[in-house]
Amino acid sequence: MFIVSRVGKKAVIGIGVWVLAVTPAVAQGIDARIIIDADQPGPRINPDVYGQFVEHLGRGVYEGIWVGEDSAIPNVRGIRSDVVAALRRIRVPVVRWPGGCFAERYHWRDGLGPRDRRPLGVNAARGNEPETNAFGSHEFMDFLEQIGAKAFLSVNVASGSPGEAQAWLRYLTGPATSGPGQERARNGHPQPYEIAFVGIGNETWGCGGNMTAEYYSDVYRRYVSVLGRYGTLVAADANSDDYAWTETLLKRALYRHAVATPLAYISRRPQISMMGLHFYTFAGNDWGKKSRATGFSETDWALSLERTSKMDELITRHAAILDRYDPEGRIGLSINEWGSWWAADENRPSNLYQVATLRDAVIAGLTLNIFQNHAERVRMANIAQMINVLQAMILTRGEKMIVTPTYHVFDLYQPHQGATRVPAHVSAPDYSHGDVELPSLSASASRHDLGTLTLSLVNLDPNRDVRVRADVHGFAAHEAAGRVVTAATMDAHPDFDAQDPLVPVALGGVVVQDGAVTFTAPAKSVLVIELGE
Ligand code: AHR
Numbered sequence: 001m002f003i004v005s006r007v008g009k010k011a012v013i014g015i016g017v018w019v020l021a022v023t024p025a026v027a028q029g030i031d032a033r034i035i036i037d038a039d040q041p042g043p044r045i046n047p048d049v050y051g052q053f054v055e056h057l058g059r060g061v062y063e064g065i066w067v068g069e070d071s072a073i074p075n076v077r078g079i080r081s082d083v084v085a086a087l088r089r090i091r092v093p094v095v096r097w098p099g100g101c102f103a104e105r106y107h108w109r110d111g112l113g114p115r116d117r118r119p120l121g122v123n124a125a126r127g128n129e130p131e132t133n134a135f136g137s138h139e140f141m142d143f144l145e146q147i148g149a150k151a152f153l154s155v156n157v158a159s160g161s162p163g164e165a166q167a168w169l170r171y172l173t174g175p176a177t178s179g180p181g182q183e184r185a186r187n188g189h190p191q192p193y194e195i196a197f198v199g200i201g202n203e204t205w206g207c208g209g210n211m212t213a214e215y216y217s218d219v220y221r222r223y224v225s226v227l228g229r230y231g232t233l234v235a236a237d238a239n240s241d242d243y244a245w246t247e248t249l250l251k252r253a254l255y256r257h258a259v260a261t262p263l264a265y266i267s268r269r270p271q272i273s274m275m276g277l278h279f280y281t282f283a284g285n286d287w288g289k290k291s292r293a294t295g296f297s298e299t300d301w302a303l304s305l306e307r308t309s310k311m312d313e314l315i316t317r318h319a320a321i322l323d324r325y326d327p328e329g330r331i332g333l334s335i336n337e338w339g340s341w342w343a344a345d346e347n348r349p350s351n352l353y354q355v356a357t358l359r360d361a362v363i364a365g366l367t368l369n370i371f372q373n374h375a376e377r378v379r380m381a382n383i384a385q386m387i388n389v390l391q392a393m394i395l396t397r398g399e400k401m402i403v404t405p406t407y408h409v410f411d412l413y414q415p416h417q418g419a420t421r422v423p424a425h426v427s428a429p430d431y432s433h434g435d436v437e438l439p440s441l442s443a444s445a446s447r448h449d450l451g452t453l454t455l456s457l458v459n460l461d462p463n464r465d466v467r468v469r470a471d472v473h474g475f476a477a478h479e480a481a482g483r484v485v486t487a488a489t490m491d492a493h494p495d496f497d498a499q500d501p502l503v504p505v506a507l508g509g510v511v512v513q514d515g516a517v518t519f520t521a522p523a524k525s526v527l528v529i530e531l532g533e
Contacts, residue, residue, distance in 0.1 A: 029467060030467050030468070030469045030518070031428070031429055031466045031467045031468070032426065032427060032428035032429065032440070032441055032466050032467070032468045032469075032521075033426075033427045033428075033468075033469055033470075033471070034424055034425065034426050034427075034441075034443055034455070034457075034468060034469070034470040034471070035424070035425045035470075035471050035473065036422060036423070036424050036425075036445045036453070036455065036470060036471070036472045036473065036475070037422055037423045037424075037425075037473050037474060038422050038445070038447055038453055038472055038473060038474040038475035039422075039473055039474020039475070040422060040423055040474070041420045041421075041422060041447065042375065042376070042420065042421040042422060042423065043375040043376050043420070043421055044375065044418060044419070044420055044421070045372050045375045045416050045417065045418065045419055045420070045421050045446055046332075046375065046378075046379045046380065046418075047091075047093040047417040047418050048093045048094045048150075048379060048380040048381070049368070049371045049372070049375075049378060049379070049380060049381045050090075050091075050092070050093055050368070050381070050410055050413065050414075050417060051092070051093055051094040051095065051096065051149075051152070051336075051380055051381055051382045051383075052092055052094070052095050052096070052149075052382055052383055052385070052386040052393065053095070053096040053097075053100070053336065053337060053382035053383060053384045053385045053386060054095055054096065054097045054098075054385060054386045054387070055097070055098060055099040055100035055101075055102050055103075055384075055385055055389065056098050056099065056100075056102045056106075056123055056131060056135070057099070057100060057102060057123065057125075057126055057127075057351055057352060057385070057389050058127075058129070058350035058351035058352050058353055058388055058389050059349070059350040059353065059387070059388040059389075059396065060385055060386065060387050060388050060389040061098075061135050062132070062134070062135065063388070063396055063398075064083065064386070064387030064388045064389075064394070064396055065079055065080065065083060065135065065143055065387060066078055066079060066080075066134060066135040066139060067079075067080045068134065072399065073398075073399045076146060077139075077142055078134075078139065079139070079142060079143050079146055080396075080401075082401045083387065083394055083396070083401060084143075084146045084147055086393075086394055086401070086403055086407070087147040087149075087386075087393070087394070088146075088147055088148060089411065090393070090407065090410045090411050090414065091148070091414060091417065092147055092148070092149045092386075093149055093150060093417070094149055094150040094151070094152050094196060094197065094380065094382070095143075095144060095147075095149050095150075095151065095152060095382075095386065096152040096154060096197075096199065096336055096382040097140050097151070097152070097153065097154065098140070098154065099125065099154060099202055100125070100154070100202055100337075100384075100385075101125035101126060101202060101203065101206075101207035101208070102123060102125045102126070103154040103155070103156055103199075103202050103208075104125065104156055104157065104158035104159060104160075104201070104202055104203075104207055104208045104209070105123075105124050105125050105156070105158070105159055106156055106160075107156070107159075107160065107164070108136070108137055108164070108168045108171075110133045110136070111133045111135065111136020111137055111138075111139075112136055112137065112138070112187060113187060115132075115133075115134050118132065118133035118134065118136070119133060120132055120133070121133065125207060126351060126352075127351045129351065137168070137171070137172060138187060138188060138189060141172070141189070141193050150194070150196035150197070151193070151194070151195045151196055151197070152196060152197035152198075152199060152234070152336070152380075152382065153168070153169075153172075153195055153197070153198055153199065153231075154199035154201070154202050155168065155198060155199065155200060155201070155223070155227070156201075157200060157201030157202075157204055157208055157209055157219060157223065157236070158201070158204070158207070158208045158209040158210075162222055162223045162225070162226045162227070163226070165198075165223060165226070165227060166226040166227060167180070169195065169198065169227060169230040169231075171183060171184055172184070172192070172193045172195055173192050173193060173194070173195055173230060174192060175192060176190040176191070176192070195230060195231045196231055196232060197231050197232045197233075197234055197274075197334075197380070198227055198230050198231045198232070198233055198234065199234040199236065199276065199336065200219075200220050200223045200224070200227070200233060200234065200235060200236055201216070201219070201220075201223075201236040202236060202237070203236065203237060203239070203278060204216045204219070204236040205236075205239055205242070205245065206239070208236060213244060213245045213248035213249060213252075214248060214252065216236065216249070217248060217249050217251075217252035217253040218252070218253075220235055220236075220249065220253045220272075221253050221256075221271075224253075224271045228271065232273040232274060233271070233272065233273045233274070234273065234274040234275075234276050234334050234336065234380075235249055235253065235272045235274070235275050235276060236276055237275075237276030237277055237278045237334075237336060237337065238275070238276065238277050238278070238318060239278055240277075240278065240279045240314060241310075241313075241314055241317070243317055243318065243321060246275055246277075246318050246321045246322070247321050249272065249275065250272070250275070250321065250322070250325040250326075251325070253271065253272060254270050254271065254272055254325055254326075254331075255268060255269075255270065255271065256271055270326065270330055270331055272331055273330075273331065273332070274331060274332045274333065274334040274379065274380065275318065275322065275331060275332075275333055275334065276334050276335075276336050277314065277315075277318055277333060277334070277335045277336070278335075278336065278337040278338070279310075279311060279314055279335065279337075279338050280337070280338065280339060280340070280341045280384070280390075281304055281307050281308045281338075281339065281340045281341065281363055281391075282303075282304070282307060282340075282341055282342075283296065283299075283300040283301075283303040283304045283307070284303045284307065285307060290341060290342055290343040291303075291304060291342055291343060292342065292343050293342035293343065293345065293354040293355045293356075293357065293491075294355050294357060294491040294493060295491060296359070296490070296491060298433055298462060298490070299433065299434055301359060301433075301462055301490050302431070302433035302434060302436035302438075303436060304340070304359060304363065305362065305363070305366065305431075305436075305438060305460050306436045306438060308363045308366050308367060309366065309370075309438055309442075311335075311338070311366075311367055311370045312370045312373075312374075315333065315335075315370065315371075315374045315377065315378060316374070318333060319333060319374065319376070319377040322377060329376065329377070332377060332378070332379030332380060333374075333377045333378050333379065334379065334380040334381070334382075335371070335378060335380070335381040335382070336380065336381065336382040337382065337384045338367060338381060338382075338383060338384060339363070339364075339367075339383045339384045339385075339390050339391030339406075340354075340359070340360050340363050340390065340391040341354075341390055341391075342354045349397070350388060350389075351389070352385075352389045352390050353388055353389065353395075354390060354391075354392075355493050356391070356392060356395065356404035356405055356406060356493055356494070357405065357490070357491040357492060357493040358405055358485070358486070358487050358489070358490055358491065358492045358493070358502060358524060359490055359491065360391050360404065360405050360406045361405035361406060361408060361409050361485050361502065361526050362458055362460060362524060362525075362526060363391070363406075364383070364391070364405075364406040364409040364410065364526070365409050365413075365442070365456065365458040365485075365526035366442050366458050366460065368409065368410075368413050368416075368444070368456070369442045369443065369444040369456055369458060370442075372416055372421055372444040372446065372456075373421070373424075373444050375421045383406070391404075391406055392404055392406070393406055393407040393410065394407060395494075395496075397496050400496045402494045402495070402496055402500065403494070403500070404494065405485060405493070405494070405502045408485045408502060408503065408504050409485060409526050411504070412456070412483055412485065412504055412526065412527075412528040413456055413528065415446070415448060415452065415454040415528070415530060416444070416446045416454055416456065418448075419446035419447060419448040419449075419454065420446055420447045420448075421444070421445070421446050422445050422446060422447050422453070423445070424443040424444055424445040424455065426439065426441050426442075426443045428440050428441035428466065428468075429464075429466070431460050431461035431464075438460055439460075440459060440460055440461040440464070440466055441457060441458065441459055441460070441466060441468070441521065442457070442458040442460065443455065443456065443457045443458075444456050447475070451532070451533060452530050452531065452532055453472065453475050453477070453530070453531040453532075454528060454529070454530050454531075455470060455517075455528070455529045455531070456526070456527070456528045457521055457526075457527050457528075457529070458525070458526050458527075459521040459522065459523060459524065459525045459527075460524070461523055461524070462490050462523055462524040463523055464523050465520050465521065465522050465523050466520070466521045466523075467518070467519075467520050468518065468519055468520070468521055469516055469517070469518045470516065470517045470518075470519075470529075471515065471516045472515055472516070472517065472531065473515075475515075475531065475533060476515065476533045477512050477515055477516075477517060477531045477532070477533065478512060478532060478533055479512060479531070479532045480510045480512045480517050480529050480530065480531045480532070481506070481507075481510070481529070481530055482506070482507030482510050482519065482527050482528060482529035482530070483504040483505065483506060483507060483527065483528055484504060484505060484506075484507045484522065484525050484526070484527035484528075485502055485504050485525060485526045485527070486502075486522045486523070486524060486525035486526075486527075487501050487502055487524075490524060507519060507527050507529065510529060512531070517529065517531065
């Protein structure tokens with residue numbers, strides 16, 4: 001139901017059933033119009049859409065989360081307290097672990113028992129960095145408990161087996177009276193853990209086994225036959241626009257064989273609960289040519305946002321395949337790796353570490369708007385990655401910690417968590433640069449049970465403020481308050497030794513009159529306005 005129409009040259013894009021007539025907005029000193037149909041409720045925005053991903057990679061786990069009990073950095077049972085406090089503030093719903101490609105080389109027993117006796121290894125998935133196994137299943141579950149999030153385990157398909165995965169799940173979730181439960185109790189946790197999601201492999205077309213979709217469908221069936229009762233099962237991820245992957249998996253692995261389990265066959269209960277999808281943002285479409293994280297050009301800015309916008313098309317087309325195989329809407333899409341991927345930092349403080357700028361905030365806002373506007377199918381997403389890796393929420397340098405512009409966007413978007421998505425129809429001028437032409441504004445709206453309405457808006461144009469009028473139907477808006485993330489330069493970024501230039505500030509000049517809200521969306525900004533009746 002989300003529609004974007006443009007005042008500029010190009011045609012309408014988006015999904016929807018009707019298109020706004022372009023009103024003479026400019027004549028009223030208004031550049032863009034938004035119509036919010038608050039009386040047309042859509043699906044609930046699943047809080048898991050604001051999920052995160054943690055991989056043993058660079059300083060994502062070691063230093064980022066785990067500092068050890070003897071560290072001078074304040075910690076609870078080895079998990080750093082500043083990071084926990086920051087993550088609690090943004091209500092992280094779910095965390096995917098231990099990878100990524102690392103998961104496809106991970107053997108869970110290496111991370112059990114006294115830490116000084118755990119095997120030392122290397123991270124063979126990326127960079128051959130030392131792996132102490134100090135952070136294993138118990139430490140991960142402790143971390144989740146401290147931040148208040150659910151577990152999404154990615155099991156090893158490339159170098160593991162269904163038996164190893166099943167033993168892991170039995171160990172974690174079995175009753176204290178069972179053999180695996182008794183072993184868990186001896187390791188300090190008699191109570192069974194809860195595992196919400198189980199991912200059957202990671203990028204099984206690549207680092208996760210180099211499989212064809214046909215072959216993986218059979219591998220998936222095999223894993224499901226022993227893992228079916230553990231959590232929500234997520235089938236490994238299509239690579240960006242590999243629609244054939246999704247189609248093949250649904251065709252070959254969605255249901256059990258009739259002869260094997262006649263009852264399940266008759267009830268036609270799907271054995272895929274979620275389909276995975278991975279998609280990264282570069283400046284353009286070439287993995288090999290990455291933009292610098294800072295000091296980039298406006299062309300890089302425009303290409304990055306054009307690439308990010310493709311997420312809308314990807315979801316639309318993967319969801320259309322799901323619609324054919326699952327018209328009842330039982331299977332969700334899980335975008336379990338997404339985010340920006342810039343060129344390695346010249347100083348390389350660690351693997352896949354990148355400085356986080358205002359561009360990342362705009363990418364985050366745009367992507368979250370797309371997820372929300374596809375809430376019918378998008379039921380989980382996990383940004384890559386939580387700390388010190390790629391589009392991180394948090395960066396650390398020894399005992400110092402800063403939150404990133406992406407963190408601020410997740411913070412601003414909190415009112416959308418669990419709210420009911422309502423249609424937001426946008427008519428806005430284009431942002432053009434070189435060959436790139438995009439609508440300058442991206443919007444998404446939701447209505448909360450508590451009686452508030454939230455509008456999130458991204459102005460992609462790095463040069464031009466946009467004067468906006470939002471008409472709200474079916475909601476008697478009387479008050480409004482907004483916060484905005486923006487800065488003077490495209491690559492403004494927080495630093496360990498300076499004040500954060502991107503802390504959200506109150507959005508001035510928001511006027512509510514006769515059910516309409518007018519305000520200015522500053523150039524290159526992400527803003528959230530909350531309306532009350
Ligand atoms: O997030 C970094 C890597 O990107 C992951 O390990 C892999 O799944 C993806 O290719």
